[in-house]
Amino acid sequence: MGLNNATGDLVIPDTMSARLEELLKKLKGEMGEAVTQGVLDIAGIFDPTPVSDLAGGLFSLWRGDFVGAGLSVVSMVPYVGDAVGKTGKLAKLFKTVQKMQDRLKSMKAIFKHIEKAIDPATARRIKRLIGQLDAINQKWDSAVSAVEDRLKGLFKGRNDELLENAQRRVADRNKEGCAKKHQRQTMEAEERKTGAHRDTKGPDNRPDGTYAESNHSPANSSNPTVRTDDGGAFQMNSQDHARAATTGSSHEAKLFRGVQEEMNGQGYLKEAVEMDRTDSALKFGDEYDLQYDDLQDNFWTDAKLDEF
Amino acid sequence: MRLDMHPYQGVGPIQFGMTREQVRKAASEPAHPFRKNMFSLCDTDEFTKARVHVFYEAEGDTVEAIEIWQPAKPTLGGATLLDKPIVLLRQQLLETDPEMAEEKVGELQSDKLGLCVWAPTADADPHLPPRSVMMFCRGYWDNFEEKRKNAMLHVMKKLAEGS
Numbered sequence: 001m002g003l004n005n006a007t008g009d010l011v012i013p014d015t016m017s018a019r020l021e022e023l024l025k026k027l028k029g030e031m032g033e034a035v036t037q038g039v040l041d042i043a044g045i046f047d048p049t050p051v052s053d054l055a056g057g058l059f060s061l062w063r064g065d066f067v068g069a070g071l072s073v074v075s076m077v078p079y080v081g082d083a084v085g086k087t088g089k090l091a092k093l094f095k096t097v098q099k100m101q102d103r104l105k106s107m108k109a110i111f112k113h114i115e116k117a118i119d120p121a122t123a124r125r126i127k128r129l130i131g132q133l134d135a136i137n138q139k140w141d142s143a144v145s146a147v148e149d150r151l152k153g154l155f156k157g158r159n160d161e162l163l164e165n166a167q168r169r170v171a172d173r174n175k176e177g178c179a180k181k182h183q184r185q186t187m188e189a190e191e192r193k194t195g196a197h198r199d200t201k202g203p204d205n206r207p208d209g210t211y212a213e214s215n216h217s218p219a220n221s222s223n224p225t226v227r228t229d230d231g232g233a234f235q236m237n238s239q240d241h242a243r244a245a246t247t248g249s250s251h252e253a254k255l256f257r258g259v260q261e262e263m264n265g266q267g268y269l270k271e272a273v274e275m276d277r278t279d280s281a282l283k284f285g286d287e288y289d290l291q292y293d294d295l296q297d298n299f300w301t302d303a304k305l306d307e308f
Numbered sequence: 309m310r311l312d313m314h315p316y317q318g319v320g321p322i323q324f325g326m327t328r329e330q331v332r333k334a335a336s337e338p339a340h341p342f343r344k345n346m347f348s349l350c351d352t353d354e355f356t357k358a359r360v361h362v363f364y365e366a367e368g369d370t371v372e373a374i375e376i377w378q379p380a381k382p383t384l385g386g387a388t389l390l391d392k393p394i395v396l397l398r399q400q401l402l403e404t405d406p407e408m409a410e411e412k413v414g415e416l417q418s419d420k421l422g423l424c425v426w427a428p429t430a431d432a433d434p435h436l437p438p439r440s441v442m443m444f445c446r447g448y449w450d451n452f453e454e455k456r457k458n459a460m461l462h463v464m465k466k467l468a469e470g471s
Binding site: 216248279 | 463
């Protein structure tokens with residue numbers, strides 16, 4: 001190697017240690033700025049808006065943390081943040097800081113290798129810089145841990161409160177858009193039938209101009225042992241049906257139905273219906289409470305489940 | 309809003325890769341955002357009169373899929389899609405794409421056309437038209453099986469813990 005002298009000792013040119021010091025200084029500036037901004041952004045997600053309650057409500061079904069839902073903290077933070085209009089911003093920040101952490105790690109490894117071969121005064125300055133960068137790094141790690149704790153805390157033991165807040169928020173947000181839609185197309189709640197799909201399906205376009213579509217719960221395709229016409233269902237307004245968690249071809253809908261199918265296969269059909277109910281409550285408030293009560297109390301009874 | 313579908317390009321004025329802001333400017337009515345379900349990483353825009361849902365990729369907030377619901381009248385190559393029985397539509401699509409997949413009855417996916425069809429009761433009511441058709445961008449289904457597996461594993465684990 002070109003950096004060793006005749007006796008095999010490492011000899012580092014001054015330019016190399018100076019360059020390392022320069023790079024560390026640059027990294028300190030960039031990382032300090034990114035972490036400061038990131039910590040502020042993270043705080044901004046949780047306070048003062050109740051948005052985290054909305055996200056919490058979405059996951060209330062599982063009564064626990066969702067950080068392990070195949071989604072890392074890195075992806076969950078923008079999920080929550082997105083609800084207040086910060087789509088993707090923090091995800092990018094996480095990636096940026098991660099790259100900086102990698103750079104720091106590399107530079108520390110280089111320094112460890114050359115420390116004894118460079119000018120002691122330069123080595124001390126580099127050590128100090130590394131200490132300052134470690135402190136910045138620690139600040140970031142603490143902020144990330146706090147996010148994780150906060151997210152976990154959201155989903156433990158506060159489900160009723162979370163759901164109530166979420167419902168209120170969704171109701172407020174949807175007030176204008178959905179209210180207009182319901183004025184035009186709503187069937188009275190009491191009019192909507194519940195039962196086997198064969199009894200709830202029918203002409204979608206009613207003479208009075210309203211729509212009613214039969215919505216299976218759990219999703220029809222998630223229940224392969226039950227014939228389509230025999231599955232539990234209720235009538236739903238057409239646009240609400242399109243918005244439901246289980247309907248359509250999107251990733252989200254297919255994931256939801258896939259999960260329900262797995263649940264049904266393992267005997268968790270009632271829980272699968274509860275998933276639908278939670279989603280419905282978050283989107284439509286108490287609009288379909290009657291139908292879900294009927295479906296859960298009178299259709300998917302233990303005797304009915306035994307039939308299948 | 310005219311709903312002419314163009315594989316891997318978009319539907320009407322909405323093109324894949326457009327930002328949410330661009331979509332909202334291009335649409336002829338206000339968007340009503342909502343969260344499809346717990347697996348959504350960002351809001352979906354509903355254009356109520358047009359019966360269109362626009363799905364965005366979470367990180368860049370750009371269009372990745374466009375779903376059109378009954379009773380809208382989207383067209384593909386001049387042919388309408390949501391006003392004919394699923395059994396007929398399936399046959400016509402198969403003529404264009406013999407490789408078209410049908411994972412579940414009434415859940416069609418043509419990678420050639422960049423199109424999915426959803427007819428949830430196709431087995432019992434093959435004479436009814438589908439409920440929705442969806443155009444997707446290139447790469448939309450990449451890694452989907454992995455996501456599905458992870459989602460299932462997580463939920464089953466949580467249920468097992470709770471029981």
